[in-house]
Amino acid sequence: MAERSFTTIENQWITLRDGTRLAARIWMPDGAESDPVPAVFEFLPYRKRDGTSPRDESTYPVFAAAGIAGVRVDIRGSGESSGIIDGEYTELELANACELIAWIAAQPWSNGSVGMMGISWGGFNCLQVAALKPPALKAVISIASTVDRYNDDIHYKNGCHLSAQLSWAATMLGYQSRSPDPAIVGDDWRDMWLERLEQEPFFMEEWLKHQRRDDFWRHGSICEDFAGFDIPAIVIAGWADGYRNTPLLAVEGLGDKAKALIGPWVHKYPHFAWPKPRADFHGEAIAWWNHWLRGERNGAEAMPSVRAYILDAAKPAKRRDFDPGFWIAKHEWRQPEMQCFYVEQFGTLMEGMPIPHAPEHPVYLRSPLDTGTASGEWFTLKPDAEMAIDQRVDDAGSLTFQTAPLVEDHDYLGRPVVTLTLRCDAETVNLCARLVDIHPDGTATRVSFGVLNLAHRDGNATPEPLIKGQQVRVTMTLDACGYRFRKGHRIRLSLSTAYWPMVLPPPEDPGLTIDIASIGLGLPQLGAHELIEVKQPDNPDPLPKYIEHAPGLTKRQVVRDLSAGVTRYEIHEDTGLSEHPGTGLSTRQSREESWSIAPDDPLSMTGISTWTCDMQRPGWFVRTVATSSISCTAKDWVVSASVVAYEGETEIFRKIFEERRIARDLM
Template sequence: MATNFQPQSNITQHDGFCVWENIWIPLKDGRQLSARIWMPDMVQNEEGKITPVPAIFEYLPYRKRDGTAQRDESTYPVFACAGYAGVRVDISGTGESDGVFDDEYSPRELSDGVEAINWIAEQPWCNGKLGMMGISWGGFNALQIATLRPEPLKAVISIGSTVDRYNADIHYKSGCHLNSNLSWSGVMQCFANRPPDPALVGDRWRDMWLERLEGANLILDEWLSHQRYDDFWKHGSIEQDYDALEIPSLVISGWADAYKNAPPKAAENMPGLAKAINGPWVHKYPHFAYPHPRSDFHQEALRWWGRWLCDEMNDAEKLPAYRAYISENVRPSLWREHEEGRWVAEDVWPSNSIRPQKLYLNADHSLSETSNAGGRLSICSPEDTGIACGEVFALAPDTETPRDQRIDDGGSLVFETDLLNDAIEILGQPTLSLNVAIDAPLGNLAVRLIDVHPDGVSHRVCFGVLNLAHRHSNETPEEMVPGLAEDITITLDHIGYRFLPGHRIRVSLSTAYWPLIIPSPYHVTASIALDKKAFLSLPVRATGNQMVVDDEIHMPEPEDTNPLPAYKEITPSKTERRVEKDLSGNLTHYITEDDTGTTEIPNHALRVRHTSLVKWSINPDTPLGAQASSKWCCYMSREDWSIKLETEVSMVLNADNFDLFGKMTAYENDKEIFARDYQQSIPRDCM
């Protein structure tokens, strides 16, 4: 269904482009999606003649009007000035789009996305060719929608995403229940149920808001009802059918991001033209991410769009399969501004230049190329081992990243090399092979690969976890037989890292990694056989042992060191992260408090603020009774209009169940207009 060229909404004019602040995309069932569009001046000349251009489509629930406006305004003007229409669309039930939010990457979300693509392609200002891009949610659904093969979609750029929704998202990891499952449900309980902006939808804003609030479910209930890799998680997991993704895909992430595994998996498995990049970054776009060095994402993207949407002969197809930053000498810090290292390229992936190197775990706690086979060691970690873990995915290079690992090594089995005489450089996924028995039917193991500096400071290079019931399969888990030893392998995350001479390599093994993973119902003791089956396998680059490194490639950095537009700060932001020990009650509390401060959005004067309090509590001697809660509050206001939305999601861990509780309270001009409580108990399933 086409629309008139001139939009029926506010237009803001800029140098080289204009912004259509709100455009309605009609869906076949009568709902409308809300879009903000950056349009090149070249689309319509002085005589009114339209010259259609390619479009770049981004589709997510984080609100184009305020939530992602700042980052959108750092990128879409660049695209528009280069001749592309940027179309930023809110998912149904979020922002100004009609309906009620249902779940992440639901069939309806993907179907609506295909409809939106087809609608955009039919507009007189579009030449029928689209690219799709995004980070995190928008990166996920870009890949997922591409597998549905809408004809106008010609290329994808996916940042901070995954090909495996079960093992490589914020819910589960190798069968372990991640703490971000609860914390993210708290985020979405608040974020997905905020009201539309009355300035765009008029008086119907209240009815739309009440519809969202009344239709909202406790989203954690759904996620916890699927503790295995079942059809719920296979939906949208690209790894289930790589062959379906035929169009060129550029997949990008960072080592400080949870989604670092997606780029190399894309390069290895996608049948269409796939290119991969991993930088040193947290979960942000590369042109304003930390740690430095950044990457000039705008020029990288324009080259990609130019090749596949405009048929430019710019050799984008000849880029290396995988470009990666090899970090080195990284130290935990309160703010990691820059990371030492260099960029390298692998023309094909997996690379022929990478070979496995075994380091054996020995009874004297050494880690060496020689196995002194014999003996067993046991570990029963305190349940609060893991407080130096950081977040599953870090959004800032501060205390969200891992702390000095000596904090957690006291509750772990530790194996360490002698001082390195030569550098060891790795790129890929390390693995740890063990023969292990536990004294319970269920238990978890966590492995941390650590760079130990000459002064003892210890940086977590990467980690892996395993729910031992999932040792053979995430689809059909099987409890362990207590006391019966089995051979297992734990796969750690992809990483590019160079261990320097004078440093040591350490492997730390624990039966707990709290609060990053939720404990099993048992306070487990694991027994490890120190034989030739106990070894760390490192993916060593053939050039990595050279003292003179001559394989560095150039990755341009953005010229603009502060690309985000400035928004007026009304009240300042604040972040706290702390651990509290209740010695009398024998409890450990892990607490994060955040306040975004109040920001006023330019041009329409909407003021927004979010606050959160997330708390995890556990007894170091038992996992039973451990608790967690995620409380969020959203404030929005303009002139004589204001709203507040308070949400809470909490969980108690019992032997057989996860007991869930939720609250939601909405206020208009300080008057309560909606309140609801939730309660649910979910049986534990081999977890």
């Protein structure tokens, strides 16, 4: 099909029924009013004008050239949209999305069929909106998202408190404090900015008030009613990202309505993600939209249920540009058969089931509280030390069990399961389990991991404290993986009671006693599959080039102060200063984040994250500095935040979110 010419509408105002004016950027195929076209809608708080413009400009022009309009809208209180954001995936946000879909479908250039897509926030809300069944929404593509907001997002994981919760709260405070662009909104920009600064919320206060899986988290979790979800969805994720469970969970819950694609990637669109190999997202998406939004018979609905990249003995590195492996397809996804392992009396991991009624072999485990500095970020954006690094440093603080060198390759796809019996002298303790590939040279690659607050061992809605000293049987389901352990490698199971800074510690650090004779490890076998090729993008460098005025910089380090007995994990991220050549707007964001802990004192934990966001044109400069912090007592989480805004060199606004103490709930 010949490429269609198109026009980019830099800003289109859409006024909602409540009077809120939202800002949209639209890529419109020429001649659409006489030959109506389908549309793809994306709804985000990340600013179409500058925040997501590189990735938008890598995709929506390609859609428009294929005769599909792109409609990228800023959520209220973001970018140039009026109003104030009221949280993540709120009822108001989803209602606004449904209203926008109806608006798009009613336009004279629309054929009445709308698709919705996005990554992360946009991946979340497109699934949540689809569950509401707005009539014009016919299909979605969800990337790096979740079907379970409690257990597979940046807040909590099986009752454990993720440090990413503070990082994300600080990020959103920084992002939402940025000014609208005067070139779009005119002289009202300053009043809009001040209103936004005055009224924007500090999200973490609300998140910390819901430490269990209650109605707050059930809202927007489509796993609550898979049966009621009837819109076809492609669900995409990367093994290097925190959202790796979602594609398989979606297929298991939605059946033929969902198609899974899992690559080696961090938290990026597949056509420019790292590590390579990439995937031709544009071609896949256009075929999907043409089938569901145009009725084109192109076989998109018949693609395999699951396509996954099986990592082949990947190694950690300073930067992972390419991960070895191979693509497989399963036309029908079924729960995999598990290959079982147990721990024999000398600590070797052996194939087979744990021996029934074996004599108890108790081993006490109390990891240093700074065990976990090799974990990387839960939420990864770059293929560097944000990804898990060599695990030997964390294994030093862990209880480890490994096989003899393998006599043949072992291929797995799915979620590993660990079972064990333990006891503890506190009401709760955290347990982390890691599946590790030990290479012949000793390099240790993290393949999968899981964490569990043991008070949540039987569920996240109504946790139960441990009875001190009483033995309990525990089952842990680890994150999904697709991996080949090569002949000559060893499979290692590593257990620790700390995974800092990714997971924040509970108020006590008693350690626990594990009966190693009870340990069982189930690994999901790859089973029957088809080797396939997944097309690479035609354009190997699809992101547009902006004018660089100052380079970016990334630095990440662990500092162990041996004299003070404190470990610090420090992050410096600077995007550099870049100018959009079409708008003349230059932007820069920098993040300074530091976590500290004494390895023997869980109440010493602190975290602080600061975002500095700059916007400028000749003669105009604005800056916001947003800071968020967390510490703890035995009974409370202690959080605070602040936002300071500058116009030029003059401070024009300062807001302090006073210190809040929020009771810890078995956490």
